[in-house]
Each structure stands twice: as C-alpha cells, then as structure tokens.
Amino acid sequence: MMEKIFKPKSIALIGANKRKGSVGRGIAENLQKGSARLFYVNPNAGEIFKNKAYKKITDIDENIDLAVIAIPQKFVLQAVKECVQKKVKGIIIISSGFSETGKEGEKIQNEIVEITKKANISLVGPNTLGIIRPTVNFNASFAPGNPPKGGVAFIAQSGGLIDAIIDGALEENFGFSIIVSVGNAAGISLSDYVDFAEKDKFTKVIALYIEGVENGRDLFNVIKKTKKPVVVIKGGKARKAKEVISSHTGSLAGEYDIFSAAMRQAGAIETDSLEELFDVVKALVSFxxxxxxxxxxxxxxxxxxxxxxxxxxxxxxxxxxxxxxxxxxxxxxxxxxxxxxxxxxxxxxxxxxxxxxxxxxxxxxxxxxxxxxxxxxxxxxxxxxxxxxxxxxxxxxxxxxxxxxxxxxxxxxxxxxxxxxxxxxxxxxxxxxxxxxxxxxxxxxx
Amino acid sequence: MILDFKKQENLLSRYKIKRPLTFFATKKEEVACMANKIGYPLVLKVFSNEIFHRTEKKGVYLNIGSEKEARETANKLFKIPKSQGVIIQKQIEGIELVVGAKKDPSFGAAIMFGTGGVMVEVISDVVFKIAPIGKKDAKEMINETKGKIFLKGFRGMQKVKEELVIDLLVKTSNLAYKEKVQEIDFNPVIANKDGVFVCDAKIKI
Known part of the structure; x- marks a missing residue:
C-alpha cells in the first residue's frame, strides 16, 4: 500500500498555487520533477502553469492515487471527504493547525483519521513537510533543492531539520532513498515508515530523528526486526518536571533512559549530535x-x-x-x-x-x-x-x-x-x- | 498505591522470587514469637501501603539482637502513622543490588538493574532493558554496570553465583510484563554465597 502512494501514477495537488513563495507553488514545482500525472486543484480554478486547475478533486475524470493537501486548516476536512469520494489511495496533509495546536485541532485531526481509516486510505501528516523519494523521482514536499539519490532513509519528526540536512548532504556527498517528515503521524506512524524503509530496495541505512514516540513498543519491535542498520538521534532528552517520585526505580528510570535502553536493545545506534548521526550513516552506507x-x-x-x-x-x-x-x-x-x-x-x-x-x-x-x-x-x-x-x-x-x-x-x-x-x-x-x-x-x- | 503485604508475598512466590525468611505481624503480641522463630540478628520494618520510603519515616531497624529489643522496636513501629503491620526478617549480609521495573507509557514494561543500597540514586549505576528479557539480556545488563566487579569476588569479598542474579532478573521482567503493576522496587537485593535474596520489596499498582 505504501509503495503505491509513495510511487504514485497520478497525483492531485489540492491547493496548487501560482503565487511565488507559496507552499502550493513549492510543492507543485517539486512534483513536476517526477513522472506521475499531475492534476492541480484550486477552488478559484483557472490555470496553473499552463495546466487546467480543477475546482474540486472530484471534478477530475482520471483515477487519482495520491492527493496532496496544502490548504488552510479550516478547508482540510472537506477536502479529505472529497478525496474519499474520489477513492484516492493515499493522502498527504501538509497543512498545519491540528493536534500540535491544541484540543480543537486534535478533534478535526481525529475526525480525519476516522474517515480515512474507514475508507482504507493511507494518511501522511498532517503538519508535514512531505515525502521525498529521490530514487524514484518522487518529491511531494516543499523542501528546497534536489536531495541527491543514495542509500539513506531519513525519517524525522521535524521538517525544518530535513531542509537543513538536504542542504548539508550536497556538500557531504551522501544521498537519500527516502526522506519523510512524519508530521503529527496521525495515520502512518513512525514505526510504519521504518518498516517501509526496511522493505525499500534502495535503502541501506535508516536514520531517525525522534522527539517523542507514542507507541514505543511498536518502534522497538520494528527496529529489532530490521536487518538494516538504524541510527537514531533523540531530541528532548531533558527531564520534564518530575511527578511525585515514589520509588528508586521511578526516580532513576526517566523517559529518556527507557528510550535509550530500548534503542540499544533493538540494535539501533544512538548518536549525540546530527554531525555524529551522519558521520555514522556515511560509514554504514559504504560498508x-x-x-x-x-x-x-x-x-x-x-x-x-x-x-x-x-x-x-x-x-x-x-x-x-x-x-x-x-x-x-x-x-x-x-x-x-x-x-x-x-x-x-x-x-x-x-x-x-x-x-x-x-x-x-x-x-x-x-x-x-x-x-x-x-x-x-x-x-x-x-x-x-x-x-x-x-x-x-x-x-x-x-x-x-x-x-x-x-x-x-x-x-x-x-x-x-x-x-x-x-x-x-x-x-x-x-x-x-x-x-x-x-x-x-x-x-x-x- | 502499594500492593498489600500479603498480596505482594503471594505474587513474589508465584514467580519464585526468593526472600530471606520473613514474617508479617499485624499485632504487637505476635512479634516476639515470630522473632524467636527466625532467630537473631534480624530486621524490623514498618509496612503501610501508603509509605514508600520506610527509612524516611524511621521505619527500618537493623541488628535487632534479642526478644526484648524486638518487642521495644515493634512498639515504636506500630506507632508510626498509617502503620499496617511490622515485617520481621532474617538479617543477611552480602552485596547490595537493586532490581526494579516500570511500565513506561510508550515502551511498556522495562526492567532496571544496578548497584543497590540507600544511595542508589546518588551512585546511579543502573541499566535498563525492555521486558521481557532472556538470560542473555540479563547477563548483558550485569556486564553493563560498574558494580559487576563486586559480583566477581572483588578484593576478597564473597563470590556470588551470577546465574542466580540472571534468574532473578528474568523472573522480575516476566512479572513486570505479565502482571498489572506500575512499578517494582527491590532494594536492596542481597547477593551472597547462599543465593540472591530480595530483602526489601515494594510493588506499586
């Protein structure tokens, strides 16, 4: 399923935009580099890059594998409903304003999850920079530049970091098989992406930037299972305000201690800095x-x-x-x-x-x-x-x-x-x- | 909340986790008889499912040498607010270890092992693994601590059977993984030439 949406034959970009500096334009430019058939959707219709723009995704006659949604939050739910109607296989929601902002955003996000789950549609994001697979010429993101092809799958909980790393990679002479900004990971989870990278034939090494894991046990199991090297850096190691510590174990076993032990036990390599992460990755790709x-x-x-x-x-x-x-x-x-x-x-x-x-x-x-x-x-x-x-x-x-x-x-x-x-x-x-x-x-x- | 003493003992024995000879008195009058049965020296400790740190409540007395001393100490322990009984335990010597477990909200049950005693938090010589673990994992945990040298007979100290420590770790990890417990705290666990014994146990549910 993930292979199909990360190497789609047809893509609809909901929120395609001509305006310079807009996310809609950035994504359009990146998608154009690929070989999939591309359809632009914009409620104001008209023409975008000399192509017809559709008012709604349902106005498109052809089948659509993947919908990329980059419109203001308040319109997203409706767009998702139309995607379901259109029977797309996957949706990437670039838009932000969901669980990361509070209760109200979370409510809408939950509704989207429910709808897509019911329709058996894979969901990426929301609140994501997008996904790039340089090895199959697929770039559904608003990341700048062209990340070079290579054997590194980089899965990160921060979009900004990805931009910086793509930029650095050009100088460091290593390339990527997959770059994923997981965003809020409301649908496809961190562990699912690791599993996907494990199965991806271009990927030699899996690099992860993690701030927090909702289901650590799944991640532990999937890393333990993979034969490919996994390199991890954890952000947010500092201890949160302590609850009432009632036991020795309670006071010694912080969130990060358990995370770090789990990564090690699963066979992942943990690094202290991004520099070290890619130092390690460079060696693991080659040898x-x-x-x-x-x-x-x-x-x-x-x-x-x-x-x-x-x-x-x-x-x-x-x-x-x-x-x-x-x-x-x-x-x-x-x-x-x-x-x-x-x-x-x-x-x-x-x-x-x-x-x-x-x-x-x-x-x-x-x-x-x-x-x-x-x-x-x-x-x-x-x-x-x-x-x-x-x-x-x-x-x-x-x-x-x-x-x-x-x-x-x-x-x-x-x-x-x-x-x-x-x-x-x-x-x-x-x-x-x-x-x-x-x-x-x-x-x-x- | 802390698991009641009787339930705790049942749970530990179900997982075949070894304790030094231990009795539990809910009345003052029971203490002397139980103490005599165990023999001296012994340890008296307060129990309450609302007291987590017994030492801080002056609820632990070591080196009780006679029936008279046992009676007097028990009187003090029963007066501690919220006291629900007194633990009477054979006093044993050896290397102090800590074994613990915790249900992590993300990773589930995790187990801890390290150098034990009242200063565990200061020394902080502890390692963790995700439960359940096997013998190989347990051995790795021991080797990852600085305290491992004590288990191997450091400077004339008595040598401990490592496989018994491994056994305790595996059993504790199974308990933490299978049972509805939030935290397990075995500190100290005392290891000597006779075996590995959980002297002080607290289980949070």
Missing part, C-alpha cells in the same frame, strides 16, 4: 559488518597519537601490531629504512602517493586488520588528490572498510575529499570522529 582491529596509516605523528588515544578510550576497538610479514613487505617495497613499524604506521611527512599505497595495501592484507584509517596532514610535498585516487582504488580492491581523515580545508584537500566520498570512502575532518562510525560497523546485523 558491512567489521571486526575490532583497526589499522592506521598517517603522514603526521600527532594525528597518529590522537587517534591512538581515541581508539584506546573506545574500549572496544584496538590497534593490532604490525606483523613481521607486513613489515618485511613494506620495507622491501618502499626501500625506506626510517619508518618505525608501529600501528598507527607513521609513513612520515614526505610520504608520496606511492608510499601511501604500499603501506595501506599491506596493512589491508594483514588478517587481523579489519578496517583501515588513512590520515593525511597537508604538507608541502603531499598530493591529496593523488593519495585519494590510490585509496579509492584500494576501496575497490578490498572489502574491508577504508576511512580517511584528510585534515585541513584547503582547496586541494577539499577536492580530494570530494573524490573519495563520491567513491564511497567517508572522510572525517578530525581523528576523533572516526571512532563512532567504526564502533557502529561492529554492530551491523548480518
């Missing part, structure tokens, strides 16, 4: 399950010392010793006597792309090295793009995760990072940021 041994190659001593501290502190990851066999091979191939063979392997400031490649390849060959972190500090003889090309080549050759820390923000470095990330090698600007993604790879379900 499968991996073990605890991390090999590090660096051209700067300090960065190597820092990453050693972070990996040690993680208590789970470790830096395997470089084996005699690996040492022999690197020595032979580099003809370099000055290298001290420790992990992190400092290949020195004058390392050229070739030395990077030799060191990386041989570490990757070592069995107890399950993932590789390649650090680059920009020195005068460093060639970031050439290094990036060598690393991207290794990424193709090996199944083991390869992550880079190209430090600095110079033009050459930026270009190299973009080259790497477009080829599935996630880059992090700080050695500290590799730890959480590496830990997340340990937890991937088979």
């Amino acid at each position: 499968g399950k991996c073990k605890k041994g991390v090999g590090v190659v660096t051209n700067g001593g300090g960065a190597g010392v820092l990453i050693t501290d972070y990996i040690y502190k993680s208590e789970e990851l470790f830096l395997p010793e470089i084996s005699k066999k690996t040492i022999r091979k690197i020595e032979k191939e580099t003809k370099k006597a000055r290298i001290v063979f420790k992990n992190p392997l400092d290949i020195l400031g004058d390392a050229l792309p070739e030395r990077y490649e030799i060191a990386c390849r041989n570490l990757l060959f070592q069995e107890n090295v399950s993932s590789l972190v390649v650090i680059q500090t920009p020195q005068i003889m460093t060639s970031p793009l050439e290094n990036a090309k060598k690393i991207a080549k290794l990424k193709k050759e090996f199944k083991k995760p390869i992550i880079t820390v190209f430090m600095g923000r110079g033009d050459l470095t930026k270009k190299a990072i973009s080259y790497l990330e477009k080829r599935g090698v996630p880059n992090y600007s700080d050695p500290k940021r590799v730890v959480k993604p590496l830990l997340s790879l340990l937890k991937v379900k088979k």
